[in-house]
Amino acid sequence: MFRFKKIRRIQHLPARLSLLLGAALLLCLPAFMPAARAQLSIEITGAGAQRIPIAVVPFAGEASLGPAISAIVRADLERSGLFRGLEVPPLVPHPTEATPVNYSAWRARLADALVLGSVATRPDGRYEVRFRLFDTVKQEPLGGIAYTLSREQARATAHRIADFVYEKLTGERGVFSTRIAYVVKRGERYELQIADADGAGPETALASFEPIISPAWSPDGRRLAYVSFENKKPVVYVHSLTDGKRHVAANFKGSNSAPAWSPDGKRLAVSLSREGGSQIFLVNPDGSGLQRLTSSSAIDTEPRYSPDGKWIYFTSDRGGTPQIYRMGASGGIPQRVTFEGSYNVSPRLSPDGRTLAYIARNAGRFQVALLDLENRQMQIVTDSDRDESPSFAPNGRMILHATVIGGRGVLSAVSADGRVKQRLSATTGDVREPAWGPFIE
Amino acid sequence: MRARMIAVLTAAGLAALLAGCATTTDSEAQSSAGVEDRSAGTKPGAAKPVDPKPVASVDLTASRKDPAAALKDPKSILSQRSIYYDYDKFDVKDEYRPLIEAHAKYLREHPETKILIQGNTDERGSREYNVGLGQRRSDGVKSILVLLGARESQIESVSLGEEKPQVEGSNEEAWSRNRRSDILYSGEF
Numbered sequence: 001m002f003r004f005k006k007i008r009r010i011q012h013l014p015a016r017l018s019l020l021l022g023a024a025l026l027l028c029l030p031a032f033m034p035a036a037r038a039q040l041s042i043e044i045t046g047a048g049a050q051r052i053p054i055a056v057v058p059f060a061g062e063a064s065l066g067p068a069i070s071a072i073v074r075a076d077l078e079r080s081g082l083f084r085g086l087e088v089p090p091l092v093p094h095p096t097e098a099t100p101v102n103y104s105a106w107r108a109r110l111a112d113a114l115v116l117g118s119v120a121t122r123p124d125g126r127y128e129v130r131f132r133l134f135d136t137v138k139q140e141p142l143g144g145i146a147y148t149l150s151r152e153q154a155r156a157t158a159h160r161i162a163d164f165v166y167e168k169l170t171g172e173r174g175v176f177s178t179r180i181a182y183v184v185k186r187g188e189r190y191e192l193q194i195a196d197a198d199g200a201g202p203e204t205a206l207a208s209f210e211p212i213i214s215p216a217w218s219p220d221g222r223r224l225a226y227v228s229f230e231n232k233k234p235v236v237y238v239h240s241l242t243d244g245k246r247h248v249a250a251n252f253k254g255s256n257s258a259p260a261w262s263p264d265g266k267r268l269a270v271s272l273s274r275e276g277g278s279q280i281f282l283v284n285p286d287g288s289g290l291q292r293l294t295s296s297s298a299i300d301t302e303p304r305y306s307p308d309g310k311w312i313y314f315t316s317d318r319g320g321t322p323q324i325y326r327m328g329a330s331g332g333i334p335q336r337v338t339f340e341g342s343y344n345v346s347p348r349l350s351p352d353g354r355t356l357a358y359i360a361r362n363a364g365r366f367q368v369a370l371l372d373l374e375n376r377q378m379q380i381v382t383d384s385d386r387d388e389s390p391s392f393a394p395n396g397r398m399i400l401h402a403t404v405i406g407g408r409g410v411l412s413a414v415s416a417d418g419r420v421k422q423r424l425s426a427t428t429g430d431v432r433e434p435a436w437g438p439f440i441e
Numbered sequence: 442m443r444a445r446m447i448a449v450l451t452a453a454g455l456a457a458l459l460a461g462c463a464t465t466t467d468s469e470a471q472s473s474a475g476v477e478d479r480s481a482g483t484k485p486g487a488a489k490p491v492d493p494k495p496v497a498s499v500d501l502t503a504s505r506k507d508p509a510a511a512l513k514d515p516k517s518i519l520s521q522r523s524i525y526y527d528y529d530k531f532d533v534k535d536e537y538r539p540l541i542e543a544h545a546k547y548l549r550e551h552p553e554t555k556i557l558i559q560g561n562t563d564e565r566g567s568r569e570y571n572v573g574l575g576q577r578r579s580d581g582v583k584s585i586l587v588l589l590g591a592r593e594s595q596i597e598s599v600s601l602g603e604e605k606p607q608v609e610g611s612n613e614e615a616w617s618r619n620r621r622s623d624i625l626y627s628g629e630f
Contacts, residue, residue, distance in 0.1 A: 229601060229605070234599065254598060254599055258569045271569070273599070273600070278572070322570055345570050346567050346569070361566070389567075407611070
């Protein structure tokens with residue numbers, strides 16, 4: 001078992017964070033305490049069967065930068081469950097991306113891949129990080145990049161390097177540079193936070209004394225839609241992460257809930273009770289252009305677009321029990337999608353549109369289920385019993401979800417094959433309502 | 442008609458409750474006097490003590506001065522604001538009919554008054570589906586109030602889903618307190 005502990009300590013609040021904090025202070029909230037920004041810690045509780053052995057050699061001079069780039073790269077790769085980081089003893093002379101590689105020596109250490117790099121301080125006070133990736137089996141370099149960065153960008157740079165290595169060696173895009181949103185509840189206080197995919201560097205986008213649920217990332221990753229109960233009822237807001245500005249997207253009579261973005265970012269599907277019951281509507285993110293999509297006497301909620309924008313999947317109890325249905329993105333007669341069991345909710349489509357993740361209740365246990373939409377095969381991929389709110393990583397490999405361990409809310413991630421599992425928990429409080437953000441271009 | 446009867450009964454019950462307090466004090470005093478009498482060998486009840494007694498005041502004009510006072514008066518049924526439900530149910534049980542009828546009567550008599558009904562669920566299951574279930578509960582209370590003569594424009598029914606439990610905990614005792622609709626009057630939301 002591998003434990004990744006907090007390694008970053010922020011001396012100066014980055015400008016963006018200060019803005020967010022300032023906005024949050026203006027908005028709701030008496031007594032904002034920066035101490036509440038405790039980071040999530042990650043625990044890996046499973047791994048893939050075939051892991052690529054990789055040596056990530058400490059980058060020459062990386063101590064000058066603060067966080068060790070090589071350690072972050074290695075932790076990222078290991079967390080994916082597809083890599084096994086090898087211990088590297090101190091080497092003399094210390095190899096860098098510029099020195100000739102002794103392939104046979106690295107093969108003797110059982111490394112299939114090798115990352116070498118260096119960190120140099122520039123005269124302007126910034127840093128230069130260079131690295132190169134090598135295939136030690138084929139005995140060839142697989143490329144490298146040089147970055148110029150400030151100290152604050154060290155962690156982001158390490159995630160970029162991990163993404164490069166991951167993509168070169170697995171053929172699919174890495175998600176180490178993406179971010180996650182989630183809600184932390186501590187006592188009476190709710191915080192909507194954004195953190196790196198590994199839980200590091202949390203920033204509070206909104207703090208409130210009333211609940212916040214259902215954060216949903218806009219396709220460009222710049223905004224979050226969510227439901228806030230600050231007005232004694234659920235209201236849908238759209239919140240710009242860069243400047244902290246937020247506005248109401250749906251505040252009609254009754255309840256306003258369950259926002260989902262269309263893939264082009266122009267529409268929000270929501271569940272509203274303004275005309276009685278809970279029915280699915282479309283609305284523009286600025287609150288205009290309301291259009292009703294479903295007409296049932298049932299609860300219709302949790303809408304989600306398919307990635308191609310053609311379908312909306314949703315939860316409905318029109319058949320007597322809550323099940324997942326789908327309809328055309330502009331309405332039409334819904335077709336039932338789930339049939340096994342009496343409680344199937346919270347549909348989420350994989351980025352390739354082929355797999356549906358949802359929460360299924362089996363004998364009183366709520367678990368993450370995956371349904372192959374082509375061959376109709378269903379698989380339960382978790383062994384916990386209070387799972388909620390599944391969310392695909394943008395490369396489709398992992399599914400982040402909320403669960404309860406020892407009476408406390410934590411986030412957990414499971415690979416689509418159920419083998420790799422990670423857990424993210426805060427030192428205090430309940431963590432819930434995760435949403436994995438999109439790729440950042 | 443029935444609502445009016447309930448109001449009369451409520452007022453009568455209130456008076457009885459107040460009178461009951463006074464009577465209790467009185468009877469205690471009498472019985473202790475009786476014991477003294479017996480030990481002294483005299484006939485019980487022959488000698489009555491003449492201590493001055495505290496006066497329990499009943500003020501029926503209070504609610505006229507501020508009609509909304511009844512909403513917060515613990516002795517008034519109008520101060521009862523929560524309706525509890527069975528698991529996965531949203532029908533209002535018979536025991537809550539008097540409560541709903543009293544609120545309907547109040548809304549009829551005070552057409553300017555507005556209320557918010559918040560439906561709630563226990564913690565099990567999807568948060569968003571629970572918002573839907575809570576809405577079904579608050580919509581149900583609203584439709585009964587409207588049937589009893591309250592105006593639709595006086596009432597907003599919303600849902601808090603599982604987000605605002607009355608009792609924390611993952612057991613039936615907590616869950617049964619959390620499956621509820623709460624009625625809030627103007628000024629309380």
